[in-house]
Amino acid sequence: MKRKLLILLLMVVTLALVVAGCGGGETEDTSSSNGTDGSESSTNEGGTDSEATTEDSGESDDSTEVGYVLAGSDIFYQKGFEVFQGLAEENGWEVTKTTSDYDPKNEINNVQDMIAKGVDAIVLTTVNSSTGSKAAAIANEAGVPIFFVTALPDPNGEGVPDGSVSGPWYESGAGIAELAAAEHGPDSKIILIEGAYGQGIGELHRLGFLEQLAEEWDKTPEQVFEENVVxxxxxxxxxxxxxxxxxxxxxxxxxxxxxxxxxxxxxxxGVLKAIQPTGKDYPIYTINGQEGTVKQVADGVIEATYSIPPTTEAQIAFQQVKANLAGEDYPVFLKNVAVPVTEETADSPDIRPWLETEKYLEMAKNNETGIDISTMEEAGASDPDWSGQLDLNGAKSN
Structure with a gap:
């Protein structure tokens, strides 16, 4: 794309010289069809000529192309993409999105297609950790920076990410356990409705949950799973x-x-819908922090949630990509923010927009999100070892 832009600029300069050589008294418009007239402008529809006011916006090389590969159709991934795309457009970048439909082969093909397209960087939500490592190796070999969001690639795999922002999945599972243990005793019977297996997210939620309950109830994690999870x-x-x-x-x-x-x-x-015909009021704990759920917590419909927004995750990833392309130092392995939400804390200003991406982008423009990777600490290339949780996947469903 950079080559195309150079050719276009040379054509514009040549046309200007021809016009000047003709000695015409009128000034001819030498703008290209996309509004470029020798000065940089936003690619947002409607455009903007205002100066940057935050580190996420401002003039940038509008030849920058980023490939964004989603693991699947989960709304968490989609909302994160919307924020990343909005921030990218503020900076004149182009973003191409594709989805792997939770298929490892599709993920590898998508990464290879982005490299063939000539993108300057790739952002990836991986289908699973081992496939993510393979995708990273392919990008490493091609010399294309690759950034992971939501989940980490296998730290023992062949590929190395240029940046990563993963969720505090273990920590939020432990946090939910702490909230639950304040209301429920060591004889409690628990149902776990878990995430997609193999990504590490659901396994980390469970690991943190079991280990924290073990501490709260003076048991081992194995005892909690065997005695309490039904x-x-x-x-x-x-x-x-x-x-x-x-x-x-x-x-x-x-x-x-x-x-x-x-x-x-x-x-x-889906859980609420299934419980409704029973006429019973079972306490429900969950994770995400969407606006509607925060209200349900405030109204006493849901016991508690953890706010881990895709919006903040995307802004962190964007800042990493921007720093990398600018040749600046930045923390490579970061964790997304997490805020416990209970009936008492449901109105906390620390709970950021989740579904309302336009509202979040407006906050980002005004530097009101509190996200600045230069102030964040490295989280490390690996999460707690969750491999031992694989044998527990679906173990109590028969």
């Missing part, structure tokens, strides 16, 4: 799938359980 199965991060799984959980337990930990809020909606 059902666990993946809902695939999706509402309908979680609804089906929760119906199965109610049938198999006979409704004899004390609370539910459902690992995202799309699945939470």
């Amino acid at each position: 059902f666990n199965q993946t809902g695939g991060w999706m509402t309908d799938e979680a609804n089906t799984v929760m119906q199965d959980a109610i049938t198999k337990t006979g409704g004899d359980f004390d609370f539910v930990f459902v690992m995202n809020e799309a699945m939470k909606d």
Whole structure:
């Protein structure tokens, strides 16, 4: 694309010289069709000529192209993309999005296609950690910076990310356990509606949850799983799938359980739908922090959630990409923000927009999000070892 821009600029200069040579008294418009007239401008529809007021916006090389590869259709991924795209457009970048449909082969093909397209950087939500490492190796060999969002690649794999912002999945699982233990004792019966297996996200939620409950209840994590968890199965991060799984959980337990930990809020909606016909009021703990769920917590419909917004994750990733392309130093491995939400804290200003991406982008323009990677500490290339959790995936669903 840079080559095309150079050719276009040479044509504009040549045309200007021809006009000047003709000695015409009128000034001829030498702007290109996209509004470029020798000065940089935003590629946003409608344009802007205002100076940057935050480190996420401002004039930039409008030849920058970023390939953005989503693992699947999860709304978390989509909302993160919307914020990244908005920040990129503020800087004159072009962003190309594609989706892997949770297929490892598609992910590898998508990364290879982005490299063939000649993008300057790739942002990837990986289908699973091992595939992410392979994708990173391909990008490394091609000399294309690759940045991971939401989940980390395998730290023992062949590829090395140029940047990463992953969720505090272990920490939020532990946080939910701490909130639950304040209300429920060591004899509690628990249903876990878990995320897609193999990414590490659901496994880390469970690991943090079990280890924290073990500490709270003076047990081992293994004892908590064996003695307290009466059902666990993946809902695939999706509402309908979680609804089906929760119906199965109610049938198999006979409704004899004390609370539910459902690992995202799309699945939470399916769980609520499944519980409604029982006429019972089971406490539900979840993770995400969407605006509607925060209100449900405030209204007492949901016991608690953890606010881990895709909006903040995307802004962190954007700042990493921007620093990398500018040749600046930056922290490579970072964690997204996490804020516990209870009935008492549901109005906290620390709970940032989740679904309302336009509102978040406006806050980013005004430097009101509190996101600045230069003030954030390196989180390390790996999470707590969750490999031992793989054997527990779906273990209590039969």
